[in-house]
Amino acid sequence: MRTAVIRTSLAVTGVIALVGGCTAQAVQSGGHAAPSTGAPGSASPGTSAPGRAGTDSGGADRADGKGGSGGKGTADRTSADAKPSASPTPAPKTLYKPGDTGKQVRDLQARLRQVAWLFEGPTGTYGPATTKAVKGFQGKRGLPQTGTTDSVTWARLLKMTHTPTRDELYAAGGQPAAKPDPRCMTGRVLCISKTSRTLSWMVDGKRLMTTDVRFGSQYTPTREGLFHVDFKSRDHVSTIYHTPMPYAMFFSGGQAVHYSSDFAARGYAGASHGCVNVRDKAKIASLFDQVRAGDKVVVYW
Structure with missing residues (x-):
């Protein structure tokens, strides 16, 4: 009779435990229960909460809120985007242009006279005649006919001419007066x-x-x-x-x-x-x- 009462008590206790919502704990090796790490009903650490985007070491958040599917696809896209595009060739630097004046322009004109593209001056002023001569020189050599003297045009002209003498620089006069005797x-x-x-x-x-x-x-x-x-x-x-x-x-x-x-x-x-x-x-x-x-x-x- 006593044994039957004990069994009945144990059965009632088990029913109460189930109704109370107790969480069963996993048993570790050695017979010890694993410790609880969260409040009842909470998600365990390391588990994404429902509705949150998943992440990984190579993924990125997507605009539609879905988690990245993995690092490989994103890495492939990033690699493709990172490929350098061919940069355009920079335009040559302009050295002398219409309206400029001075010794450098006179030197340019003297050299253009040496290669028979200019027949007046030098005057030291970059005027219409000089512009026309530069265009002709450029066109003959397959260069853009801008009429301005850029670094490429100047380099080609230097290769074809010598340093102008004083007489060549002032073939048309205009030389500064010498120191008086x-x-x-x-x-x-x-x-x-x-x-x-x-x-x-x-x-x-x-x-x-x-x-x-x-x-x-x-x-x-x-x-x-x-x-x-x-x-x-x-x-x-x-x-x-x-x-x-x-x-x-x-x-x-x-x-x-x-x-x-x-x-x-x-x-x-x-x-x-x-x-x-x-x-x-x-x-x-x-x-x-x-x-x-x-x-x-x-x-x-």
């Missing part, structure tokens, strides 16, 4: 430099006017030294060569400073018979009116 620093002087091919009208060491000049050839050289203006002749005609010598100011025998239409037309392609040619008619006319007989003339290197 000491003899030019006092009094009224026509100060004439063969180095810079310039004539400066100076009074008491002050330069009042400068103009391009041309001299005699090697067979009829212009004499150098200190001279004085002997006489002036506004509408002179050479008695030897029978050519006009307007605004002539004689300083050494038959040699004079005067206007030359040939110099104005041909530049330094020609030479005088020993005279000092001036091509700027307005300047020589003004100079003629200022210079007096007896004023100094200094011709020097």
